[in-house]
Amino acid sequence: MQKLIIKGKRNLIGKISISGSKNSALPILAASILANKVILKNIPLVKDIFTMAELLNFIGLNTKFLLNKNILEIKNKEKKINTLAPYKLVKTMRAGVLVLGPLLGKYGKAKVSLPGGCAIGTRPVNLHLFALKKLGANIKIKNGYILAEAKSGLKGTTIKFPNVSVGATENALLAAFMAKGKTVLKNCATEPEINDLISFLNKLGGQIKLSGRTAIINGKNEIKKQLIKHEIIFDRIEAGTYMIASALIGKKVTIDKIDPRIIKTEINILKKMGVKIKKNNNSISLKKNVNLKKINITTKPYPGFPTDLQAQLMVLMTQANGLSKISENIFENRFMHVPELRRMGAKIKIKNKTAFIKGPSKLAGAEVMATDLRASVSLVLAGLIAENKTVINRIYHLDRGYEFLETKLKRCNAEIVRI
Numbered sequence: 044m045q046k047l048i049i050k051g052k053r054n055l056i057g058k059i060s061i062s063g064s065k066n067s068a069l070p071i072l073a074a075s076i077l078a079n080k081v082i083l084k085n086i087p088l089v090k091d092i093f094t095m096a097e098l099l100n101f102i103g104l105n106t107k108f109l110l111n112k113n114i115l116e117i118k119n120k121e122k123k124i125n126t127l128a129p130y131k132l133v134k135t136m137r138a139g140v141l142v143l144g145p146l147l148g149k150y151g152k153a154k155v156s157l158p159g160g161c162a163i164g165t166r167p168v169n170l171h172l173f174a175l176k177k178l179g180a181n182i183k184i185k186n187g188y189i190l191a192e193a194k195s196g197l198k199g200t201t202i203k204f205p206n207v208s209v210g211a212t213e214n215a216l217l218a219a220f221m222a223k224g225k226t227v228l229k230n231c232a233t234e235p236e237i238n239d240l241i242s243f244l245n246k247l248g249g250q251i252k253l254s255g256r257t258a259i260i261n262g263k264n265e266i267k268k269q270l271i272k273h274e275i276i277f278d279r280i281e282a283g284t285y286m287i288a289s290a291l292i293g294k295k296v297t298i299d300k301i302d303p304r305i306i307k308t309e310i311n312i313l314k315k316m317g318v319k320i321k322k323n324n325n326s327i328s329l330k331k332n333v334n335l336k337k338i339n340i341t342t343k344p345y346p347g348f349p350t351d352l353q354a355q356l357m358v359l360m361t362q363a364n365g366l367s368k369i370s371e372n373i374f375e376n377r378f379m380h381v382p383e384l385r386r387m388g389a390k391i392k393i394k395n396k397t398a399f400i401k402g403p404s405k406l407a408g409a410e411v412m413a414t415d416l417r418a419s420v421s422l423v424l425a426g427l428i429a430e431n432k433t434v435i436n437r438i439y440h441l442d443r444g445y446e447f448l449e450t451k452l453k454r455c456n457a458e459i460v461r462i
C-alpha cells in the first residue's frame with residue numbers, strides 16, 4: 044500500500060492548474076452509451092474514470108485514452124452489447140449505477156449491481172429507481188442486483204423528487220432522453236456537473252432545459268450519428284481544495300483553468316474568513332491570512348456549500364480564531380477525518396451532525412490513515428501546515444479523484460513524496 048510523506052510548514056508559491064471534473068466525466072461516460080462515437084477532452088486521469096471506462100468496455104463499447112492529452116475516445120458499434128454492470132466494477136465506483144438509465148432507455152433492459160455503501164454512508168439508490176419506475180420501467184432487486192426492463196420502451200411523465208439527489212437526477216435525465224414524449228423532472232439537483240451532462244445530451248440531439256430545479260426533456264430523440272465532441276468542465280471540488288491549501292499556507296498561489304462564477308459560494312466563504320482573493324476570468328489568486336475569522340457552515344446541495352469540501356474547510360477552521368461550526372447535512376457519516384485530525388492536535392468536538400472546531404490550534408505531523416476520497420485530502424492539507432512529518436496511509440482513496448496531486452503541490456514548493 045502506498046503512502047504519502049509530507050514535510051509541513053513550507054509556503055506554497057506558484058500556479059496550480061485544475062483538471063477536468065471527475066463528477067462530470069462519470070455521468071457523461073455513462074451517457075456515451077447512447078452515442079455512436081464520442082471524443083471527450085479534459086478528462087481527469089483518475090482511478091474512478093478508468094473504472095468507468097472498464098465498465099463501458101465490459102458492456103461492449105470501445106474506449107481509448109489518449110493519455111498525454113487527457114482525451115478519451117468512446118465508440119459504440121452496437122455489437123454484442125451486454126446490458127450488465129457487474130458487482131466487481133460497481134462496488135468500488137458507485138457511479139457505475141449511472142449506466143442503468145442509458146441501458147434501460149436504449150436497450151430496454153439492464154442488470155446493474157446495487158452499488159452498496161461506502162465509508163461516508165449507505166448510499167441508497169431508491170430515488171434512482173423511483174424515477175425509472177415512474178418512466179415505466181419494471182424494477183426488481185435480486186441477489187444484490189437491480190433487474191430493470193422496459194419491453195415497450197420508457198414513457199415520458201412528470202416526476203417530483205422527494206429530495207435532491209445528484210445521481211438520481213442524472214439517471215432520470217439519461218433514461219428520459221430515450222423515453223417517448225415529454226418528461227418534467229422537479230426538485231432536481233442543479234450542480235454544474237448536471238448542466239455539463241445536459242449540454243452533452245443536447246449535442247446528442249436532446250432538447251433538455253433546466254430552469255431552477257425543473258428539467259424538461261423532450262424524449263425519443265433520433266440520436267445524432269456523427270461524432271460528438273465535448274470538453275469536461277473543471278473540477279470545482281479540486282479547485283476548492285487548492286483554494287483552502289492556499290488560504291492555509293500560500294505565499295502567492297494562482298489557481299487557473301477554472302470559472303470563478305461557478306465557485307462563488309466557496310470564494311465568498313473564504314473571503315468572510317478574511318482570505319484576500321483576486322479574481323480573473325479563468326483564475327483566482329490568493330495567499331494565506333494569519334488572522335482567519337471563525338465561521339458557521341452547513342453543507343447543502345448546489346449552490347450551497349458542497350459536502351465534498353466539508354473535510355477540507357474543517358482544516359482551515361482549525362486555524363481560525365474562535366469556535367467554528369460545520370454541519371454535515373448531506374451524508375450520515377462524513378466525519379471520519381475528525382479522529383485523524385485530532386491526532387494531529389486539532390481541537391474538534393462532534394455533536395450529532397455538527398462539528399465544533401476550536402482555533403487556532405498548532406498541528407503536529409503524525410502517521411494518519413485515509414478513509415475516503417475527501418477525508419484523505421483533508422489530511423494532506425493538515426500535513427502541509429503541521430510541524431514535522433505527516434505520513435498518510437491508504438492513499439488509494441486520493442487516487443480515485445485527484446489527478447497528479449503531489450506533482451501539483453511539489454511544483455508550488457511543497458515537500459511531498461509518495462512511497
Ligand code: EPZ
Nearest residue numbers: 066138166167168169170171208209210211351373374416
Ligand atoms: C454525488 O454523489 C457525488 N458523486 C458525490 O461526490 C457528492 O458528495 C454528492 O453527489 C453530493 O453532492 C458523483 O457525482 C459521482 P446524492 P450522489 O444522490 O449522487 C441520499 C465525491 O467525493 N440519496 O446527491 O451519490 C444520499 O444517501 C463524491 O466525489 C438517497 O437517499 O449523491 C445522500 O444522503 C462523494 N437515495 C443524499 O441523498 C438515493 O437514491 C445526496 O446524495 C440517492 C441519494
